Amino acid sequence: MTEDTSKLNHSKLGTKEYWDDFYKLEHSNFEKNTEDTGECWFSDSDAEEKIISFLFDNLNELPTIHEQADICDLGTGNGHLLFQIREEGFKGKFVGIDYSETSVEFAREIADANDVDNIEFSTSDILIENDEFITNNKEKFDIVLDKGTLDAIALSSTKYGENNDLIGADVYPLNVKNLVKKGGILLITSCNFTEEELKKIILKEKSLEFWKKVDYPVFEFGGVKGQTICSIAFLKQ
Numbered sequence: 073m074t075e076d077t078s079k080l081n082h083s084k085l086g087t088k089e090y091w092d093d094f095y096k097l098e099h100s101n102f103e104k105n106t107e108d109t110g111e112c113w114f115s116d117s118d119a120e121e122k123i124i125s126f127l128f129d130n131l132n133e134l135p136t137i138h139e140q141a142d143i144c145d146l147g148t149g150n151g152h153l154l155f156q157i158r159e160e161g162f163k164g165k166f167v168g169i170d171y172s173e174t175s176v177e178f179a180r181e182i183a184d185a186n187d188v189d190n191i192e193f194s195t196s197d198i199l200i201e202n203d204e205f206i207t208n209n210k211e212k213f214d215i216v217l218d219k220g221t222l223d224a225i226a227l228s229s230t231k232y233g234e235n236n237d238l239i240g241a242d243v244y245p246l247n248v249k250n251l252v253k254k255g256g257i258l259l260i261t262s263c264n265f266t267e268e269e270l271k272k273i274i275l276k277e278k279s280l281e282f283w284k285k286v287d288y289p290v291f292e293f294g295g296v297k298g299q300t301i302c303s304i305a306f307l308k309q
Contacts, residue, residue: 086227086240088171095175098150102178106185110150110178113220117288117301119261120156123217126259126286126303127162134307136214136256140164144213144251146198147171147221151179154191164214169196169205199225199232199243206250214256216248222273223264245277252308257283261303274306283307 084090098110112120130137141164145154148168158166168191170176179193196205225240232238252258258280262270267285274280286303 082229083227085224086229091170091172091224092174095149095172095178099174099178099181102181109152109182112152113149114261114263114301117263119219119301119303120153122286122288123153123219123259123261123303124157124160126284126305127157127215128160130284134255134257136253138214141214142212143167143215143217144169144209146216146218146248147224148179148193149175151182151191151193153217153219155182155186155188158188158191163190166191167209167213168193169198171195171197198247199230199240201232201247203247206247210250211253211256213251214253216252216256216258218248218258218260220261220263222260222270223262226264241273242276245274245280249277249279249308252280254308256308258306258308259303260306261286261301263301265302267302267304270302270304274304279309280306281309 101108102110127137132138139162141162143154143157143162143164143166145168148154148170151168154166154168168179173195176193176195183191194205196203198206222241222244225244228240230240232240232243248258260270260274271282275282283305285305288299288301290299
């Protein structure tokens with residue numbers, strides 16, 4: 073019997089308490105120095121630059137990938153990814169959501185301090201059935217982004233479903249696909265899952281199919297090739 077490597081050990085990084093405390097500290101640092109906007113996740117792998125380049129490389133490849141695209145960022149944290157995409161020239165409606173109210177408040181203050189327009193930040197728990205944000209925004213977004221959020225979800229010990237027999241990674245594709253327009257994409261970046269593991273999780277939802285992946289440098293160790301992170305775009309049918 074082979075081990076299911078798509079299931080990770082539980083960690084404090086999978087708890088809301090950890091992220092509330094994390095962004096409380098980052099918020100405090102920002103109030104002391106507005107140049108300090110906090111952590112940029114996966115910066116060592118140039119993930120944000122790769123994601124943005126991917127979007128530009130595929131402009132108009134699909135009807136939903138264009139400079140006026142409406143974009144939702146799952147687990148937005150300090151909003152850094154959305155701020156960067158806006159700076160690079162995308163002009164549609166942007167919404168960043170996070171289950172940490174502290175992170176949402178922090179992202180809003182960064183936006184206000186830098187006079188960034190047309191980016192909203194809202195509190196949402198995408199794993200909760202009938203989440204208000206998902207209910208009110210069904211099939212609203214051309215592009216839905218996730219940079220590390222599924223990673224954190226997979227570290228949580230919380231159970232879901234009527235019989236408490238589902239984990240967060242089971243619920244994730246079922247709920248998140250509702251935010252994506254037909255013909256839109258869900259672009260996930262992960263450091264915890266391989267390309268095949270990520271496909272295994274997401275493609276359980278039959279309305280999503282593999283579309284393209286972002287290219288990252290490949291390393292080789294002991295004759296085995298790999299990469300530190302992966303980014304995969306799934307197309308909503």
